[in-house]
Amino acid sequence: MKRYDFPKLDLHLHLDGAISVNTIFELAKERGIKLPSNNPEGLVPYVTADADISDVNEYLKKFEIPTAVLQDKPALRRAAREAVINLGEQGVRYAEIRFAPQLHTKKFLKQPDAIDAVLEGISEGKMESDNVDIGLILCAMSFGDASLNKKENLETVRLASELKGKGIDGIDLAGAECLCPLSDFSYIFEEAKDLNLSYTCHAGDSDGPESVRTAILDFGARRIGHGHRIIEDTELCRLAAGLGVTLEICLTSNIQCKTQASYETHPAKRLMDMGIKVTLNTDNPVIAGVTLDSEYDFAVLQGGFSMNDLIRANINSVEASFMPPNLKNKLLEELSGKIK
Ligand SMILES: [Zn+2]
Numbered sequence: 488m489k490r491y492d493f494p495k496l497d498l499h500l501h502l503d504g505a506i507s508v509n510t511i512f513e514l515a516k517e518r519g520i521k522l523p524s525n526n527p528e529g530l531v532p533y534v535t536a537d538a539d540i541s542d543v544n545e546y547l548k549k550f551e552i553p554t555a556v557l558q559d560k561p562a563l564r565r566a567a568r569e570a571v572i573n574l575g576e577q578g579v580r581y582a583e584i585r586f587a588p589q590l591h592t593k594k595f596l597k598q599p600d601a602i603d604a605v606l607e608g609i610s611e612g613k614m615e616s617d618n619v620d621i622g623l624i625l626c627a628m629s630f631g632d633a634s635l636n637k638k639e640n641l642e643t644v645r646l647a648s649e650l651k652g653k654g655i656d657g658i659d660l661a662g663a664e665c666l667c668p669l670s671d672f673s674y675i676f677e678e679a680k681d682l683n684l685s686y687t688c689h690a691g692d693s694d695g696p697e698s699v700r701t702a703i704l705d706f707g708a709r710r711i712g713h714g715h716r717i718i719e720d721t722e723l724c725r726l727a728a729g730l731g732v733t734l735e736i737c738l739t740s741n742i743q744c745k746t747q748a749s750y751e752t753h754p755a756k757r758l759m760d761m762g763i764k765v766t767l768n769t770d771n772p773v774i775a776g777v778t779l780d781s782e783y784d785f786a787v788l789q790g791g792f793s794m795n796d797l798i799r800a801n802i803n804s805v806e807a808s809f810m811p812p813n814l815k816n817k818l819l820e821e822l823s824g825k826i827k
Contacts, residue, residue, distance in 0.1 A: 504771020571612025
C-alpha cells in the first residue's frame with residue numbers, strides 16, 4: 488500500500504537538481520567533459536549535498552557539473568524526459584518543473600533551443616508515464632548585481648509570454664539571494680505583469696523577511712519560493728495570510744543550506760497554523776537526496792504535520808499552481824475527499 492494515498496504535487500523542482508548521478512556521468516562521458524571521478528559513485532559528493540555544506544552559495548556549487556553537461560539539446564531532452572518518468576514512478580500527480588534557459592547557453596544553444604529541448608523531453612516523459620501532469624516554469628536568474636544579466640532575464644520573460652499556453656506556465660526568479668537587494672529585480676516582474684504572466688519568486692531563504700515583503704508588496708507575488716524566514720516578522724505573516732500568499736517550502740533543502748537548523752524547528756507547521764498557505768516540495772531531489780514521500784516522512788515524524796496537514800498542503804499546491812482550471816477542479820475534489 489502507498490504511504491501517502493492522495494494526489495501528490497511538487498510545485499518547486501529545479502530540473503538541473505533532478506538529474507540522476509548516472510545520467511550526469513553518462514552525459515559527461517559522451518561529451519568528453521572532464522569529471523573529478525572515473526565512476527558514478529565517485530561523482531556523488533560533487534553533485535549532492537551533505538551535512539558539510541556551510542551555506543546556500545556552497546550548495547549552489549553542486550549545480551556546476553549538472554549545468555556543464557546540459558549544454559545541448561539531446562542532454563536537456565534526456566534530463567527532462569527522465570525527470571518526468573521519475574516523478575511518475577514516485578506517484579507524483581502533478582509537478583511544476585523549473586529551469587533557467589540562460590544557464591544552458593554556454594556553448595552554442597540559444598534560450599529558445601534550450602526551451603524546445605526541455606519541452607520535447609517533458610512530452611516524451613509524459614508519454615512514457617502513467618497519470619502525471621507537468622507544468623514548466625522559466626527562471627530568470629540572480630547572479631549578483633541585477634543589471635549583469637538584465638538582457639537575458641528579459642529575454643526569458645519574453646519567451647515565457649510567447650510560449651504561454653504552449654508548454655510554459657509562468658516565470659520565477661532564482662539564483663543567489665543576498666548579493667544585491669531583491670528590489671533591484673523589479674524589472675522582471677513589471678514586465679511579467681505587463682505580459683499577464685503567472686509568476687513565483689525565490690525569497691526569504693538565505694535572505695531575510697524583508698525580501699519576502701518586497702516580493703509580495705512590490706512585485707505582487709502571491710507565490711514565494713521558500714519564504715520560510717517570514718516567520719521572523721509576525722506582522723508580515725499576518726499580511727501574507729490575509730493576502731493568501733502561498734509558500735513553496737522545501738524542508739531538506741532549507742536544512743542543507745543552513746537556512747533552518749532542523750526539521751523539528753523548521754517553521755513550516757507554525758506558518759500553516761498561522762493561516763499561511765504552506766506547500767511541501769523537493770527543490771532539487773537528486774542534489775538533496777529526497778523524494779516527496781521522504782519529505783512527507785520528515786514533515787510527519789519530525790515537523791509536526793498530521794496526515795490532514797499533508798493533504799491540506801497539497802490542496803494549497805493545487806490552488807496556487809499554474810495548472811488549467813479543469814485539472815485544478817478534478818484534483819481539488821480528489822484531495823478534499825481524502826481529508827478525515
Ligand atoms: Zn528553488
